[in-house]
Amino acid sequence: xxxxxxxxxxxxxxxxxxxxxxxxxxxxxxxxxxxxxxxxxxxxxxxxxxxxxxxxxxxxxxxxxxxxxxxxxxxxxxxxxxxxxxxxxxxxxxxxxxxxxxxxxxxxxxxxxxxxxxxxxxxxxxxxxxxxxxxxxxxxxxxxxxxxxxxxxxxxxxxxxxxxxxxxxxxxxxxxxxxxxxxxxxxxxxxxxxxxxxxxxxxxxxxxxxxxxxxxxxxxxxxxxxxxxxxxxxxxxxxxxxxxxxxxxxxxxxxxxxxxxxxxxxxxxxxxx
Numbered sequence: 001x002x003x004x005x006x007x008x009x010x011x012x013x014x015x016x017x018x019x020x021x022x023x024x025x026x027x028x029x030x031x032x033x034x035x036x037x038x039x040x041x042x043x044x045x046x047x048x049x050x051x052x053x054x055x056x057x058x059x060x061x062x063x064x065x066x067x068x069x070x071x072x073x074x075x076x077x078x079x080x081x082x083x084x085x086x087x088x089x090x091x092x093x094x095x096x097x098x099x100x101x102x103x104x105x106x107x108x109x110x111x112x113x114x115x116x117x118x119x120x121x122x123x124x125x126x127x128x129x130x131x132x133x134x135x136x137x138x139x140x141x142x143x144x145x146x147x148x149x150x151x152x153x154x155x156x157x158x159x160x161x162x163x164x165x166x167x168x169x170x171x172x173x174x175x176x177x178x179x180x181x182x183x184x185x186x187x188x189x190x191x192x193x194x195x196x197x198x199x200x201x202x203x204x205x206x207x208x209x210x211x212x213x214x215x216x217x218x219x220x221x222x223x224x225x226x227x228x229x230x231x232x233x234x235x236x237x238x239x240x241x242x243x244x245x246x247x248x249x250x251x252x253x254x255x256x257x258x259x260x261x262x263x264x265x266x267x268x269x270x271x272x273x
Contacts, residue, residue: 007061017066023073026084070105103215111145152178154265164243200234212261
């Protein structure tokens with residue numbers, strides 16, 4: 001049994017036994033972490049917030065047998081004994097299951113904030129009576145939390161793997177290639193296209209390794225190992241600043257952590273016979 005069982009509904013929700021507080025894209029953390037048994041009493045009531053001091057609350061599911069909810073504050077406030085932290089800073093700092101629970105919380109808050117008004121006709125939306133969705137009563141548009149599917153792939157060549165540095169990352173690690181699945185593509189087609197576009201290589205059959213929720217801001221990563229079959233290694237300098245082949249015994253130390261799917265792909269390859 002896992003620590004967390006998810007829920008797809010918004011209302012009604014039970015009384016929360018666990019609380020996550022989010023504001024301005026950051027998470028309120030105490031010395032015990034981002035999960036609170038009770039809401040910090042220092043959260044101000046009334047004036048600029050709602051009657052309870054919380055603007056919006058959402059049921060996330062069951063955590064260790066108790067209902068867990070996320071609360072959004074429209075502005076960050078200083079709370080003694082707590083600090084506001086970015087979600088990425090929690091990766092590897094808290095248990096994996098807790099990290100993805102907090103990631104779920106931030107994605108639900110972002111969905112709610114982004115769809116207060118209908119994107120088709122501009123009318124204010126309301127909550128669906130059963131599903132986690134915001135609905136426009138004027139034109140019947142229903143908007144559910146959106147997940148963007150991505151492929152992430154470690155290209156191999158015998159005892160070597162291709163590791164790249166991404167041009168847009170300030171502290172670029174040696175990592176696997178990745179990209180979004182385009183409309184009309186399946187995952188394998190997206191994999192072949194992304195590898196060719198980013199580094200000029202052709203690929204063969206792909207071996208599925210696993211998937212991972214990636215809440216930056218809302219991806220589902222689908223991971224593969226895939227053998228290079230042709231082409232010439234030419235990195236696309238707009239997306240890839242550097243790409244090189246590394247023997248499995250000489251992989252550089254600055255690879256993504258094991259908590260990430262990219263880190264798991266690289267370590268899977270290293271450990272292969």
